Every structure is written in C-alpha cells, then in structure tokens.
Amino acid sequence: DVKVTQSSRYLVKRTGEKVFLECVQDMDHENMFWYRQDPGLGLRLIYFSYDVKMKEKGDIPEGYSVSREKKERFSLILESASTNQTSMYLCASILGGRNTGELFFGEGSRLTVL
Amino acid sequence: AQSVTQLDSHVSVSEGTPVLLRCNYSSSYSPSLFWYVQHPNKGLQLLLKYTSAATLVKGINGFEAEFKKSETSFHLTKPSAHMSDAAEYFCVVRFSGNTPLVFGKGTRLSVIA
Numbered sequence: 001d002v003k004v005t006q007s008s009r010y011l012v013k014r015t016g017e018k019v020f021l022e023c024v025q026d027m028d029h030e031n032m033f034w035y036r037q038d039p040g041l042g043l044r045l046i047y048f049s050y051d052v053k054m055k056e057k058g059d060i061p062e063g064y065s066v067s068r069e070k071k072e073r074f075s076l077i078l079e080s081a082s083t084n085q086t087s088m089y090l091c092a093s094i095l096g097g098r099n100t101g102e103l104f105f106g107e108g109s110r111l112t113v114l
Numbered sequence: 115a116q117s118v119t120q121l122d123s124h125v126s127v128s129e130g131t132p133v134l135l136r137c138n139y140s141s142s143y144s145p146s147l148f149w150y151v152q153h154p155n156k157g158l159q160l161l162l163k164y165t166s167a168a169t170l171v172k173g174i175n176g177f178e179a180e181f182k183k184s185e186t187s188f189h190l191t192k193p194s195a196h197m198s199d200a201a202e203y204f205c206v207v208r209f210s211g212n213t214p215l216v217f218g219k220g221t222r223l224s225v226i227a
Binding site: 030031033035040041042043044045048050056058090092094096102103105106107108 | 123157158204215216218220
C-alpha cells in the first residue's frame with residue numbers, strides 16, 4: 001500500500017520557535033509538495049520539489065523553507081513560527097514527467113502557534 | 115497566471131437529486147484534471163482523473179466528470195446524491211508535466227434529507 005507519511009499529526013508551538021514538518025513517501029516519486037489548507041482558501045502551495053536537492057517557491061513561500069536531501073523525504077521548516085502560520089499542512093507526492101498519475105497526500109499536520 | 119475556478123463555494127441538494135459541481139480552468143494545451151474529495155476531518159481522496167483518454171471520466175461512488183476543451187471546463191456530476199456525499203470537493207489541474215498541481219478553492223456540498 002502506497003504511503004505518504006507526515007511525522008506529526010498535531011503540534012502546538014510558541015511564537016518564535018523553529019518548527020520542522022517531515023514528510024516521507026515510499027513510491028519513488030520525483031515531485032513532492034507542501035500545501036497549507038485554510039477554511040475558504042482551499043489548498044495553497046508553499047514549496048515544491050521536482051527532484052532531490054531541487055526546490056521551487058510556490059504561491060506563499062514567505063516564512064517557510066524546505067529541504068530535499070533524499071528522494072523520499074521533503075521537509076518543511078518554519079524558521080520562526082508566527083500565529084498566522086496556524087494551519088493544516090499537507091504534504092503530497094506525484095510522479096514527474098508528462099504521464100501524470102495520482103497525487104498522493106499525507107494525513108496532514110495541524111499546527112497551532114500560540 | 116494559470117488558474118482553476120470553482121464557480122460555487124457551497125452547493126446544497128436534496129438526497130436523491132442530481133449533483134453538479136462546476137470547474138473551469140485557464141487554457142492549456144494538454145492538462146491533466148482531477149477531482150478530489152475531503153470528508154470532515156479526513157484526508158484528501160481521489161475521485162477521478164482525466165489524462166487525455168476518454169473525455170467522460172467515471173470515478174468512485176457514482177461520480178462522473180466531462181472534459182470539454184472548448185469550454186475549458188471539467189464539471190463533476192452525480193445522478194443521485196446520497197447523504198454520505200456531503201463533503202468538500204476540489205478541482206485540481208496540472209497544466210503540464212513537472213509543474214505543481216493547482217487547486218480550486220473548493221466547493222462544499224451539503225445533502226439534505
């Protein structure tokens with residue numbers, strides 16, 4: 001059974017803390033994505049990665065960074081958490097190239113910043 | 115910029131009546147199109163996808179979508195709504211290979227008994 005696994009389902013952090021969200025997929029997918037989901041706004045793309053050590057900014061990259069040192073792992077980093085980063089964070093992966101298969105999602109990480 | 119527009123943020127139907135959730139996208143030569151569903155407090159699940167085969171795509175749970183290139187639309191339909199269909203539905207487009215998937219803002223479907 002294919003899987004995208006996010007390390008933490010629920011986190012509570014304080015303003016200014018550094019936050020790491022980890023995502024691992026076991027499908028050998030080239031492309032990986034981090035989205036945040038907020039009511040009424042749908043899913044907004046934060047960062048994506050075409051392949052190992054490659055990264056591209058999405059629509060809302062401010063306040064975030066990412067790391068892709070290995071193909072299966074894509075990490076999202078909040079250098080200094082702020083209350084407006086309270087959200088549901090979703091990691092996803094998909095095959096690269098022209099033949100697009102299905103986008104697989106993790107279960108999400110709900111982050112609360114106090 | 116490439117965009118996906120879900121024309122209704124909320125649709126309410128009676129149980130047993132047809133469902134229509136509308137989606138339009140900015141023009142693209144050969145897009146890949148998806149519908150995902152998210153039930154309350156659950157993850158996103160693929161309903162169906164179009165990737166340049168038949169223009170009428172059948173998905174899970176009786177849902178269908180028709181790709182109309184001339185109208186740049188990919189509307190989701192179901193002949194008869196069930197209470198368990200109440201959820202949020204997202205139209206998603208990949209405009210070309212190795213690019214991010216672009217999400218619509220979602221349509222919340224309510225089903226009334």
